[in-house]
Amino acid sequence: MKGVVFNLLEAVIRRDYGDDMWETLLDAAGSHGAYSSLGNYPDDELMKLVGAASSALKMPPDDVVRWFGRNALPLLAEKHPHFFASHKSTRPFLLTLNDVIHAEVRKLYPGADVPVFTYDTSSPEVLLMHYRSPRKLCALAEGFIEATAGYYAEEVSLDQPECMKRGDDRCVLRVSVRKPKG
Numbered sequence: 001m002k003g004v005v006f007n008l009l010e011a012v013i014r015r016d017y018g019d020d021m022w023e024t025l026l027d028a029a030g031s032h033g034a035y036s037s038l039g040n041y042p043d044d045e046l047m048k049l050v051g052a053a054s055s056a057l058k059m060p061p062d063d064v065v066r067w068f069g070r071n072a073l074p075l076l077a078e079k080h081p082h083f084f085a086s087h088k089s090t091r092p093f094l095l096t097l098n099d100v101i102h103a104e105v106r107k108l109y110p111g112a113d114v115p116v117f118t119y120d121t122s123s124p125e126v127l128l129m130h131y132r133s134p135r136k137l138c139a140l141a142e143g144f145i146e147a148t149a150g151y152y153a154e155e156v157s158l159d160q161p162e163c164m165k166r167g168d169d170r171c172v173l174r175v176s177v178r179k180p181k182g
């Protein structure tokens with residue numbers, strides 16, 4: 001996992017829970033804490049930090065990951081506004097993930113191991129995103145999608161009729177987006 005992901009986790013933990021909390025998590029995860037954004041670090045190290053946060057904050061690990069995704073995406077949007085500015089709403093943004101956003105991420109962060117989504121766009125209301133990754137970070141995808149809807153001032157309902165965490169061989173993220181009334 002790229003250092004930038006650790007940098008984002010550090011930023012949101014420090015901001016919302018304080019510097020001491022970040023130090024506590026590093027200690028609990030046996031981690032040195034000096035992450036360079038372009039460096040590569042073991043996936044397991046991120047999962048240890050998530051586990052430590054789960055214990056310290058009394059939240060299930062997937063809730064920590066979803067919270068992280070929700071809070072990290074606005075920081076990514078600040079850093080890379082052009083990905084967002086070229087769209088007006090969530091659905092077209094999500095449809096550019098493989099070909100534009102994560103493709104660009106691979107150039108910006110060489111060696112980045114980004115997931116490839118496949119899409120079912122047969123319904124204009126409900127977008128199905130199929131996700132397969134050995135990291136099983138579907139909760140991160142959920143948090144990113146929720147925050148993307150927030151960015152475009154839309155409301156989103158999200159669930160997973162299939163999930164690797166429940167033994168399925170892929171996750172299916174079912175995304176329905178609405179403009180708020182009024």
Ligand code: HEM
Pocket residue numbers: 001002003004005076077080083094097101102105109111112113114115133134135136137138140141142144145148
């Ligand atoms: C709603 C939008 C997005 C979704 C659903 C999404 C989903 C994901 C997921 C699930 C991962 C974890 C890797 C894995 O599953 O194997 C990931 C990794 C990553 N994504 Fe995205 N992403 C989104 C937007 C973005 C944006 C806007 C950026 C940057 C501008 C970005 C940059 C990255 C980076 C740097 C990684 C780490 C790759 C690595 O460590 O090797 N993503 N993304």
